[in-house]
Amino acid sequence: MEVDAAAAVADWLQEAKKIVVLTGAEISQEAGVPDFSDPRLNPHIRDFRENQNIRKEYWKKLSEVYPQVSNIEPGPSHRALSELEMLVNLDCIFTQATDGLHLRAGSTTVIELNSSMLWVTCTSCGKDYPLNEILSIVENGTEVPICTECGSDQIKPPVSFPGQPLPHWEAREAWIRLHNADMFLIAGASLEHEPIASYPFLAKENDAKVVIISEKQSPADDFVDAVIYGAPGQVLTYILSKMKEGITIT
Ligand SMILES: [Zn+2]
Structure with a gap:
């Protein structure tokens, strides 16, 4: 993990007025979801x-x-994001996961882009x-x-199978909230397919800070403000600890 980048992200999170988070399969797998x-x-x-x-x-x-x-209980990313909501201006979490673990971790505004398998x-x-x-x-x-x-x-289940579009309301809501965000934090999500592949670029057009945390590379990596390669749970927990210490980068 790049410690300096994580500290910078902690700083941006504290300054942002409206943060939108996108999560996906990597954080579910950390929790043990098949x-x-x-x-x-x-x-x-x-x-x-x-x-x-x-x-x-x-x-x-x-x-x-x-x-x-x-x-399955919520994993480290779910817990960190739930805690983050109490410390920063987090507008919403939208997720590609269908397991309901953000809600179980206590996050309040969760938009399930692929609906729910429950x-x-x-x-x-x-x-x-x-x-x-x-x-x-x-x-x-x-x-x-x-x-x-x-x-x-x-x-x-109302989840989207291959050949089905994302549920309409969820995709539209995500688009609107992203337009109004000044920071977009992407943790363990897949950016391979549209419409989600465009989300980092949409956020950049609106001058939002865009951060990607993932074990994997993505097509958007070269176009965003920071990419931290690592297990999202570990990185988010570290960022949270930096925020609690009150350390900022100037
Ligand atoms: Zn029927």
Whole structure:
């Protein structure tokens, strides 16, 4: 970790009037959340709609994985960002994760860009179900659960599968909040795909300070104010400790 860069970021965070944070899979994995990019858990929407075997596989795999997810506690990044909210002008956290861990860590304004895997929606009639309820039906032997309201077997968590756009309200809200931000902190997120790939550039156009913390390189790294390569939980915890010490870079 670059200690000087982390101290500079601590300084910027204290000065900023409106900070928007983006997080993603790296911080979920730090907490022990399994990788949801497994094709059985992330099928193309066309295959899910048209192929009953794909739906069977999806529910089988989700019922295997979910019990692990439901017992996971927020990780170091979730805890650090929740604490950060009390120290700086944090407007909101938007996240690519679907696990609800920011909310469990106590962060108050969280926009889930890919929605949430903790509930299930009928794509025919719109009825919502808690995920637990649907998985208990699967565990009792129903391979493809159906909507009790309308009988459709096209029910799924509202998360975006490949081939589906981001949920409209969430993407729009993120865009608006980013327009008004003077600092954009990106921690453990993926910047590979649109529209999120454009977010750092949008923030730069608005003269916001943009910081990326990640183990991985991204296409935006050369265009932002600071990049800190390292485990986001470790870096954020360090930044927080610098802020508490009151150390600033002049
Ligand atoms: Zn229905």
